[in-house]
Amino acid sequence: MHESKLHRQVEPRLREAEVRYTKGRRVIVEVLATSDGPRSAAELHADLGATVPISSIYRTLAVLEESGIVTPHFATKGIARYELAEWLTGHHHHLVCVDCGAVEDVDVPDGYEEQVRILVSDIAGVARFTPTNHALEIEGLCKDCA
């Protein structure tokens, strides 16, 4: 996805939420767009060479989450990681390394995804639960830790 296209998608959504699309917010959106998996506040802080204070990163992530630009992810103990929302990146799942904690995105072929969707709605029906989303987390060893 080209960077300027991304900003054109994000901008109206933030305007709707009545918040500004500032330089600091753009930078974080850009880093997330080039990451191959969700990033924590500390990781983003490092990605940006500590040019943005950590508290600003948290505030930006909170604003972006409220506006539906990013979604949080909690598969690792004690830390939250964020990624661009699926309307920006497409639906995908995660590979979580149980050794080093790294999280990587994976796409699931359409046929499989369809099976998962059917499974989810069947299960939810039985449990009187109204599903809004699903996440398949595959835990194991990444290629570096194997």
Next chain:
Amino acid sequence: MHESKLHRQVEPRLREAEVRYTKGRRVIVEVLATSDGPRSAAELHADLGATVPISSIYRTLAVLEESGIVTPHFATKGIARYELAEWLTGHHHHLVCVDCGAVEDVDVPDGYEEQVRILVSDIAGVARFTPTNHALEIEGLCKDCA
């Protein structure tokens, strides 16, 4: 599952890990066995009427996790919840309420589970990832919040 049977399963595993199966540890195992979803340290503390200090609960959970008796779960922001490991309870997935944060276990019919297992191994193969486990988290509104 009958309580004493549970203890008979847990006991040898702890002995193997060279830790004692004390009263405090038994009580936590029992509470987890009667919960219908994973519990946080604070929830366990409350479940036990504050009779066990919170730091002991954390320590017990750490010991039980290292010994493979319980597994952690992180779907809710900022807090870890624990449940009995699958070799004690059977394989299952989770319904996570996006409103109140409650997490409930659900069993998945065998046919579906087989599909998921195939999906996981196919995906992992492509990504050069060695899967050890998978978790299907269904997010949505529980019957109380709907």
Next chain:
DNA sequence: TTCCTTGCAAACGATTTGCATTGGA
């Protein structure tokens, strides 16, 4: 000018740890 946003430091909540005491094999 008028708010929104940012930076810094202090505050917070969940979890961990040091140390002296208790308890089980």
Next chain:
DNA sequence: TCCAATGCAAATCGTTTGCAAGGAA
């Protein structure tokens, strides 16, 4: 008896917030 387990309090870590200064409309 002896070492693991526990309780309490202090420390740590990720995250949030108050407040004053900076920046965009």
